[in-house]
Amino acid sequence: MKKLIDLLTEEMAKGFEQAGYDPALGKVTLSNRPDLCEYQCNGAMAAAKQYKKAPFAIAQEVADQIGESRLFSEIQVVKPGFINLKIGTAFLADYLNQMSREERLGCENIGQGQVMVIDYGGPNVAKPLHVGHLRSAIIGESIKRICRYMGYQVIGDVHLGDWGLQMGLIIEEVRERQPELVYFDESYTGDYPKEAPFTISQLEEIYPCASAKAKEDPVFAGKAHDATVKLQQGNRGYRALWDHILHVSVSDLKRNYEALDVTFDLWKKESDAQPYIPDMVEAMKKGGYAYESQGALVVDVKEETDTKEVPPCIILKSDGATLYSTTDLATLLEREKLFHPDAVLYVVDKRQEMHFTQVFRCARKTGIVRPETRLLFLGFGTMNGKDGKPFKTREGGVMRLETLIQDITGAVYRKIMENRTVEEGDARETAKVVALSAIKYGDLSNQASKDYVFDVDRFTSFEGNTGPYILYTIVRIKSIQNRYSQLEGRREPVLRGCESSCEKELQMELARASEVLEAACQEMAPHKICQYIYDLANGLNKFYHETKIIAEEDQEKQAGYMGLIGLTRTVLETCIGLLGFQAPDRM
């Protein structure tokens, strides 16, 4: 289904063409002067230069050519050469009715037949999720849902960090605490216990402890390094211990992500890519891409158009060990083999941009990915506190994600209880849903690439442009629909031509849905959806306030209203679904 703005543009383009001008001049945009018109076309002013003619005259000719049109209720030519347009009410209603019957609210199937891998989340094993992980999870989840909605076959991969020095540190620390464990007995050949020798909370305490110790004590650091190497070489006992660490961690991570309503299709980890490394390195050497420089094995990734120095991509350190870039390349290799993706998207802190340009270029140069595979990087900014510095707890420590969610959920719960008489059990559930909307909307309404301020007070106050405001709007609609369903002699809701101005505004807002969603997908910009549903919610609330729906006596009119708010609900719910949260029935 064509976008409304395109239909209007085509109509204007026809006018330009018939008047003897370039049809490309017919581009229609939403009016920036709602007091004057609803849509506008500024092509006549661009044409003035091209055709050396007064813009006003051109605009007049075009308007005359179009004359009476079903699409427009009014075409007005103004001062320098603006063509001001008002949309026909019947046409608008027809468009919306068709849209409500369409799949995807009339969006094009822009991802059809394409496979996309999205790499987001990126937690590390044995470390609790903290606020730094929040953005990747929230933004990645939203992009995943948006792309999937648009027809892409999307594979979301959490890409766990499970292979670095951190593992050696933990193993060594466990040894110091419980040296008697069988995992450290080199001569042991039997099966290892099924139960892990630690809980998740112990694990979370072990890592920072070991990390601090390694900084102070070079002997311990050396042992941890050795343990890492042994693990990577396949030492049985270490491998078994590592399995425990992994399992304990992953089940905890799953619980946390579930609370965020973030789900991954794949729980791949760095270690999964390791088997691909030897052959990959060999191929790079053979292909003449990799060479030795300052003791390390590197691949040049400079390009002539570079305005800055792009250092070579390091494949092996001078001690022969692999590193982050090696694993990332091997992961791409694995993805290519398993999924043959058309696009691979990384939702990662923007500070890693240089790393990924190196990896992308190296992957392309060495043929790890096909030339047509799109490698995309969506870098997000830092989540700051009110002071503009990276978000911390009051004590200055790292804020755990769980704590943050709990705090906000608690604040929401209190708000629900003080406001309305909702049963306590329901209030608990509702609080979770509303709090999630506050957190996610608060994040996603900012441009991903920019740093943003996470202000707990603001996010829990729920006034104005917030997730809860959107939910509240949906709840209002649900409430009316409930009432309507109990009315006698009600009719099938069908949206009708608008009569009041606030009704028309709401309808025009609805008609933008596909345009906004497609743009959000193509630009990977969830904040555009936020902005849109905020406008849409405003439109609905205005309409709500001025129109008494249940009390309306004209039943046909009433059914028209029901059709209108029903479609509004569909659009709002679709959009918040794409952002990654849902609306409760009451709040």
Added chain:
RNA sequence: GUGCUUGUAGCUCAGUUGGAUAGAGCAGUGGCCUUCUAAGCCACGUGUCCGGGGUUCGAAUCCCUGCAGGCACGCCA
């Protein structure tokens, strides 16, 4: 030092890809609940769009330049 990026109302942020008088929210003031949820609606005020040049009918938006902040710049992830 080099490169990237950001700079818009007191605060937090949009700005339809060059259009008319730059917009929202919060904060402030004043109205609106016997009628579909007041987490709402309505009204009022706020700007050297960081500074300076340029491009053109027209610039917050494009180009140059200066200032300020953030970030990245070979064996961490």
